[in-house]
Amino acid sequence: MGTTTKSNTETDTPIINIKGLYKSFGKDNAILKGVNITVNKGENLVVLGKSGSGKSVTIKCMVGLVATDNGQINIFGTEITQLDEKELNQIRLRIGFLFQNSALYDSMSVRQNLVFPLKRHSKNLTEEEVDKAIKEGLENVGLADAIDKMPSELSGGMRKRIGLARTLILKPEIVLYDEPTTGLDPITSREISELIMAIQKKNKTTSVIITHDMECARLTGDRLVILKDGVIYTEGSYEVLANSEDEWVKSFFVSSCPPANKTTQ
Amino acid sequence: MLAYLRSTFNDTGSVVLFTGRFFKEAVGRPFEWNEFIKQCYATGNKSLPLVGITGFIMGLVLTIQSRPTLARFGAETMLPGMVAVSLVREVIPVVTALICAGKISSGIGAELGSMKVTEQIDAMEVSAINPYKYLVVTRIMAATLMIPLLTIFSDFVGVFGGFVGFNIHSEANLSRYFSLVLTSVDFIDMVPATIKTFFFGFAIGLIGCYKGFTAANGTASVGIAANSAVVAASFSIFIIDLLAVQLTDFLTT
Numbered sequence A: 001m002g003t004t005t006k007s008n009t010e011t012d013t014p015i016i017n018i019k020g021l022y023k024s025f026g027k028d029n030a031i032l033k034g035v036n037i038t039v040n041k042g043e044n045l046v047v048l049g050k051s052g053s054g055k056s057v058t059i060k061c062m063v064g065l066v067a068t069d070n071g072q073i074n075i076f077g078t079e080i081t082q083l084d085e086k087e088l089n090q091i092r093l094r095i096g097f098l099f100q101n102s103a104l105y106d107s108m109s110v111r112q113n114l115v116f117p118l119k120r121h122s123k124n125l126t127e128e129e130v131d132k133a134i135k136e137g138l139e140n141v142g143l144a145d146a147i148d149k150m151p152s153e154l155s156g157g158m159r160k161r162i163g164l165a166r167t168l169i170l171k172p173e174i175v176l177y178d179e180p181t182t183g184l185d186p187i188t189s190r191e192i193s194e195l196i197m198a199i200q201k202k203n204k205t206t207s208v209i210i211t212h213d214m215e216c217a218r219l220t221g222d223r224l225v226i227l228k229d230g231v232i233y234t235e236g237s238y239e240v241l242a243n244s245e246d247e248w249v250k251s252f253f254v255s256s257c258p259p260a261n262k263t264t265q
Numbered sequence B: 001m002l003a004y005l006r007s008t009f010n011d012t013g014s015v016v017l018f019t020g021r022f023f024k025e026a027v028g029r030p031f032e033w034n035e036f037i038k039q040c041y042a043t044g045n046k047s048l049p050l051v052g053i054t055g056f057i058m059g060l061v062l063t064i065q066s067r068p069t070l071a072r073f074g075a076e077t078m079l080p081g082m083v084a085v086s087l088v089r090e091v092i093p094v095v096t097a098l099i100c101a102g103k104i105s106s107g108i109g110a111e112l113g114s115m116k117v118t119e120q121i122d123a124m125e126v127s128a129i130n131p132y133k134y135l136v137v138t139r140i141m142a143a144t145l146m147i148p149l150l151t152i153f154s155d156f157v158g159v160f161g162g163f164v165g166f167n168i169h170s171e172a173n174l175s176r177y178f179s180l181v182l183t184s185v186d187f188i189d190m191v192p193a194t195i196k197t198f199f200f201g202f203a204i205g206l207i208g209c210y211k212g213f214t215a216a217n218g219t220a221s222v223g224i225a226a227n228s229a230v231v232a233a234s235f236s237i238f239i240i241d242l243l244a245v246q247l248t249d250f251l252t253t
């Protein structure tokens, strides 16, 4: 997987392939009822859906945080639902996960938050290299001067950006973003969306982006899927979905965004 | 009462599994030395003043209260030894453990509980860091090591408290007092009393971690984790004490 040569066809091989994913919490609380998702290498997939529709659960299944009831999740050509802890960790190292609420380690400073995963997984780095990687990671999110702050001293938007820096510090091949722009002002939201695109260009990452922010979906998404009643209701590019005949699909797009036909990507 | 017992201990099965996992993870490499040392320091640092003051007061109070009885028999010279024996064997280990249940077990419960609720434990897991090893093993080990040390420290402070109490009505210098103590307290007294404190420490760490690690979602569960950790830890301290006294009694007679 890691040694394949770069070719044009590579962008069309699914790097994530989810088939018939089922998950319920308790007896009659089925959340996912046969979700199918494929994500190609280098693609940005946006996942839309109402609050509580199971978007976060879906991506948590993809890193083994939530045990699935049924179905297959194939990532990097490996079926991850069958793996033991050790094998799963090998996969997890290649995936970055941005949590909905940042999940920064409260007891550690911003620097330590980034050092913690880095030192454990890249043991042969010298102190200077670690320092450099952290400075660079923080500069990428525009927060180089927050390095010695504690998470409690940061605003929500800053926490999100530090969370992003921490997610990216190990240079993951796949990044899963859980609502990267929720709760941020339009300017910061846009900056984050642009950051996501820049990262994808720079590191050739594949991303799954959960969002309610249509501006972010429009900017970052190569393809959009909508989750409804435990299955993928529909999918397509931003333009296609924005001009959909389906009232329910349309209702995602009406609120705050400029009409799709005036924008070109 | 029954319902209360059930609610406190109905998860005995998962506690057993949790304990089993501790032994499995504790032997596997790598051991998180830095975090372990940090936790040892935090545990000791947090409880040292409180444990010291309580030990001192226990020694003082026991001495003052026992004096009239012994004085009636003219056996005041037995006072230091008698007080020291009950301090070292029972009072100090249990009181120290109870204080640590309140301070450390609840602290761990709240800390891990809030890490659970805010997905910090999940974040560790997705960065391929074993949160059980990093958070749980280190805290249980730290408690298991530090509670005995705190108890021994408190033993000395307690005996010193006894010395102060003794001097209210009698005259004895410190070295005479300690020689009186040592005529009654044998090394043998120290052994079972110290061994049981390791179990106290283990229970305090384990229960705090269990309650925190298994906290449900939502901020309310952080409070529940901390609170139920104190209740369950205190209760198990008495149970361990009960078993320990039976066992020492059985072995020494």
Ligand SMILES: Nc1ncnc2c1ncn2[C@@H]1O[C@H](COP(=O)(O)OP(=O)(O)OP(=O)(O)O)[C@@H](O)[C@H]1O
Pocket (backbone or CB within 6 Å): A025, A031, A049, A050, A051, A052, A053, A054, A055, A056, A057, A058, A100
């Ligand atoms: N650990 C859990 N235990 C029980 N129920 C859960 C658990 N995790 C999620 N759920 C339930 O699954 C449903 C979907 O949750 P999820 O977090 O995936 O929603 P979401 O689509 O991400 O919504 P939002 O946009 O609000 O983040 C919710 O109804 C939630 O109550």
Ligand SMILES: [Mg+2]
Pocket (backbone or CB within 6 Å): A055, A056, A057, A100, A178
């Ligand atoms: Mg969510």
